[in-house]
Amino acid sequence: MCRSIYVYVLFRTKGHTVTQRHATPLPAPKERRRLREARSLTQAQIAARLGVPRETVRGWESGRTTPRGRRREAYANLLAELASDAADRAVRAEDSPAPDPAPEPQATTGTDPAPASAPEPAPAPEAAGPTPGAEPDAKHEPTPTPPAQAEPGTTTPSLTPAQAFDALYAFCAPALVRQAYLLTGRRELARESVERAFQLAWQRWPEVAVDRDPAGWVRAAAYEYALSPWHRFRPRYRHPEPPPADASDRALMDVLLHLPPPQRRTLLLYDGVGLDLPETAAETEASTPATANRLLHARETVASRLPELSDPVTLNRRLSELASTERLRAAKPPAVRIGSERRARFWTRAAIAFTVALVGTTALTLRTAPTRYEPPVPPGETVQGVPPRVAPGSLSEEEAELRARLREETLNGPERLAPAPR
Template sequence: MTETVSIPAPGHSPDPVPEPPSLPDPSAADGPAEAFDLLYERHVTPLLRQAFLLTGDWRTAERSVRHAFRLAWERWPEVAVDRDPAGWVRAAAHEYALAPWHRFLPRRTPRGGAQDVRDSTRDVRDNALDGVRAVVQDAQDAVQEEDRELLEALLELPPSYRRTLLLHDGLGLELPETAAECEASTAATAGRLMHAREALAQYVPELSRVAPGPRREMIRSLLEGLAAARPVPGMPPARAVREGSEYLARCRTGAALALTGLVAAATVLTAVTGPEGYTPRQEAPAVSVHTPDRGAAEDPGADGRTGG
């Protein structure tokens, strides 16, 4: 399940999340390109919202979704026969969005003097919570002011907790399905979910006052309200994504061939200009120095004289 539903968050009145357009099922498409295009058009917007909830940054969300669909087109024979192609793309987008190296990418300065959420959280909570805190760019433009604290709480969770909460409570996956997609055991997934809910309850006290069933619906509503607080950025058409995937594949193939040719040329050059072979050094034969016997040297017969 990748589409989000339109349930307004308690105490908020965000614009309703538009339902995805009514499109034919990708399995009924005429050819791989059309099937991919239908999958893209049906799921690109929900995946953008999910990636934003995981990262707090729309630019990272866009990169994650583009990467996931390019990878899907590159491996389309595998994706097309998967029992859940949308789930395949979702897993690729989530893994890319939560990759730890994103923190090393250059980020633009927020517009309008918007504060970095990490600094804001440090000032408000006096660094009471440990762990890695994600940097959210354009936070004041991306979410409503009343949602800001919830976004900070969500981003303070460890990435695995954040993903578990989104899949189980936000998207409605059951616990075994969530564990399989996160590549974790069911027991570990249940523990992550419990700790994530407890952390959110510190910011939204209403969560601790309801039963588990309504709590799940409330969290889903809160996440949807958070993602719907700003219009989703425009994405390139499906054809452009396919062409981009093919171009990158050609570049990688060309680079691999060039590297192979370079290694082969270096090997040939070494064989031509290098030594013909290793010849072990031959030791010179030992020369024995003969010292004549003193007695034989004094023998009168040694120099041809005869005694008389």
């Protein structure tokens, strides 16, 4: 695998830009971020100049959303101004003698579409538990970018599919285990859900490697497995696991587990992971109004039972704390890959055995089936003149007369043939 696998698999941003025929043209999302970083501006500063929230600017730069109307024109004018300033600085830099012919690239030059040291604060370490999803928070932090992606023209080490999968697993698995625990309240089921999701991802790695959001692909698969209703029929899942030790954690977990699964998943994605409403609707395969209603009902239920969690910020913090209290560890990436390959071989051999059995059964049926039409045996007909069979006993006058007549006509009439001796 080359450099593109690293970008596609690990840290490629989600969504795509919807172009309009008569709308004001805008540069690519990466170019928008490059122009902002070239002026050493933060997303909050750009949002203040445009009069929009910081999350909106982040969505524009990641390509998940696209500005429209007056906001699009104002954003296009601001980007054009930044581009002209960058061009002027480049001209002045060419006219002035350079002290160093080969300077090291700086994080604020804007040449890297996703620099390793962004001006935004980096996500907190996993031990601190910033969110129940340790993946990049769509509301607070920028999307992490691999430090291996340097300036154009520099060589980056190629990654094999196994190395890219291991990097994706190390990036997403710890957070997904904690999220699955909040969904199910079961530690073993949370680990099993994440392992099954990554095993499925390894089986479909060519599809996952080019996905716009590999982390979202695996997260959706893990959520679907964790919320499957068939787990209730498994013997070891018929009894609840020990609840958290802290009383407040037990109360919050009890409220989460009493929510309907769609509302629980929507609440975790929006208030826990930090996805916006359209992304949450897309991942839960629901419309945006239905997702908004689920979120409102879930928040009302939580606020009615735990009034101190009526604020979404407080709820996000409590979800992070609840997910971080449990020591949930995922399996090693090689073990997951080996398990996926074993499962694939098992089902492949089972499919081959079933196909062979089906072919053998079909061949046996064709060999033993009749080759011509055999009419069915017609039902018997009643012989006229023969009295019905009765129980054993003495013969009546009619029966005795009939027996005598039959005995007399045995050899004389043409109706019967006497057996010839051999």
